[in-house]
Amino acid sequence: YPAVKKVFVSLDGVYHKINLETLRNPKTGKYVGEELDIRLVANTKDLLKRDQPKPKSSSKVVSLFGFPDYRMYNAYDTLKVEKQLGKLKETIKEINTIQEVLAGKYQPQPFLGEAASEENVQRLQSPKVLHLATHGFFLENIQPTRTNGLQLMGQATQVFVENPLLRSGVYLAGADATLNQKTRPDSTANGILTSNEVLNLNLDNTDLVVLSACETGRGKIQNDEGVYGLQRAFLGAGAKNVLMGLWKVDDQATQYFMRCFYESWTQDEDVRKAYRTAQRKLRQEYPSPYYWGAFVLVGQ
Numbered sequence: 653y654p655a656v657k658k659v660f661v662s663l664d665g666v667y668h669k670i671n672l673e674t675l676r677n678p679k680t681g682k683y684v685g686e687e688l689d690i691r692l693v694a695n696t697k698d699l700l701k702r703d704q705p706k707p708k709s710s711s712k713v714v715s716l717f718g719f720p721d722y723r724m725y726n727a728y729d730t731l732k733v734e735k736q737l738g739k740l741k742e743t744i745k746e747i748n749t750i751q752e753v754l755a756g757k758y759q760p761q762p763f764l765g766e767a768a769s770e771e772n773v774q775r776l777q778s779p780k781v782l783h784l785a786t787h788g789f790f791l792e793n794i795q796p797t798r799t800n801g802l803q804l805m806g807q808a809t810q811v812f813v814e815n816p817l818l819r820s821g822v823y824l825a826g827a828d829a830t831l832n833q834k835t836r837p838d839s840t841a842n843g844i845l846t847s848n849e850v851l852n853l854n855l856d857n858t859d860l861v862v863l864s865a866c867e868t869g870r871g872k873i874q875n876d877e878g879v880y881g882l883q884r885a886f887l888g889a890g891a892k893n894v895l896m897g898l899w900k901v902d903d904q905a906t907q908y909f910m911r912c913f914y915e916s917w918t919q920d921e922d923v924r925k926a927y928r929t930a931q932r933k934l935r936q937e938y939p940s941p942y943y944w945g946a947f948v949l950v951g952q
Contacts, residue, residue, distance in 0.1 A: 658689040662696045668881075671898060673931075674945035683941065685931070691924070692950040694887050706892055706952060708921060709857040711780040712759045716750055718743035718785035720768035720825040722843070742903040743785035746864065746910055750783065753914040769825040770841045774849075778857035778890070787823045788865035788882065788897075817848035820881045822865055847885035856890035860923055863896035864906055883950055893923045893951030901946045902938075909934045909947060924949065 661672065673685025684690065693699065719740055744764060751760045761779070763772050768786065776782065826843030855861070863882060886894050895913070897906070912933045917926035927949045935944040 656688070658691065660691050660693055660696075660699055662693050662698075668883075669898065671941070671945040671948050674941035689928075692948060694884055694950060698952070709778065709780045709859050711778065711857060712757075713761060713779040714750075714754055714758050714781040714783065715761045715763065715776055715779040716747045716783045716785075717763045717768045717773065717824070718747040718783075719764045720786050720823065720827070720843075721765045722823060722825065722828045740786060742907070743864075746785050746907050747783075749907060749911050750914050753911060753918060757918055766825050770843055770845050770849075773824065773845060774841070774853065777854050780858065781860045781862065782855065782858055782891070783862040783864070784822055785864045788821070788863065789823065790820045790881070817851070817885065818846050821846035821849070822863070822882070847882050850882060850885035851888050853886075853889040855886065858891045859921070860893045860895060861886045861891045862910075863894065864910060865897065887951060891951070893949060895923070895927060895947065895949050897946050898948060899946050901943050905934060905938050905943045908937060909944075923951075 672690050673683060675684045676682065677684060677687060680687070722739070747762055747764065751762060754760045758780070763769070773782075773784075822845050824843050824845055828843070830842040830844055863886075883894050883896060909930050913926050913930035916929040917923065927947075931944050931947065938944060
């Protein structure tokens with residue numbers, strides 16, 4: 653169909669792990685993304701709403717979370733820590749760069765260190781953009797168990813097996829305590845924001861959620877139900893679009909992509925255009941699809 657230039661796709665199964673734009677056309681040798689405008693939607697029912705898109709948010713608030721203080725024990729500093737998440741110092745530069753781009757036109761709200769907490773995410777009231785630069789996770793190969801004492805991130809393992817929405821999420825400030833099964837005063841805000849908890853966020857007027865963490869796009873693969881991951885959770889919470897990473901890439905490449913994206917987005921708030929622009933510029937600097945193909949945009 654040579655006349656077709658725009659294709660809407662609702663992925664299923666293992667295709668959620670692939671960026672279709674990185675595939676090559678065997679006849680032309682070009683990447684699919686060069687020949688077609690691939691638009692990912694969470695559900696094909698979304699196509700029925702194309703003529704009635706949600707209006708852009710009038711908010712100017714851009715909430716930026718990065719460099720979470722995963723240890724953040726306060727009075728628990730003396731506890732022995734066996735599992736520790738790697739510090740993401742490079743995300744400080746990422747957040748600062750975005751603030752520079754947004755300065756003057758928007759109201760950036762940076763949350764760094766201890767402030768990059770689950771509590772602060774839950775308090776948000778539909779920012780225009782929510783940017784999360786932190787570790788993501790997906791738990792797989794968990795075996796069912798009835799052992800009452802076995803815990804996983806503060807939840808019984810059996811619960812994780814039965815509810816896939818608890819098996820993917822992002823780590824925020826204080827997560828190390830939960831990973832080490834240490835008791836914290838408030839178990840409802842344990843530093844681990846699961847996809848199940850994301851559904852309760854107020855993002856009804858949020859234009860975009862950006863997940864620049866590692867493997868945030870993954871979730872439990874079920875052919876009949878699609879991916880129960882952060883992608884669907886943030887869209888279910890009301891966000892119009894989700895920009896996320898499928899795998900870990902070079903820090904400098906990620907920072908360059910995000911700078912290019914926000915520089916374009918601030919011009920006319922066209923999320924799709926900004927994504928394509930950033931992708932094109934990143935490809936010029938990093939030709940391998942391993943870099944520019946790591947980011948996908950899903951939504952309106």
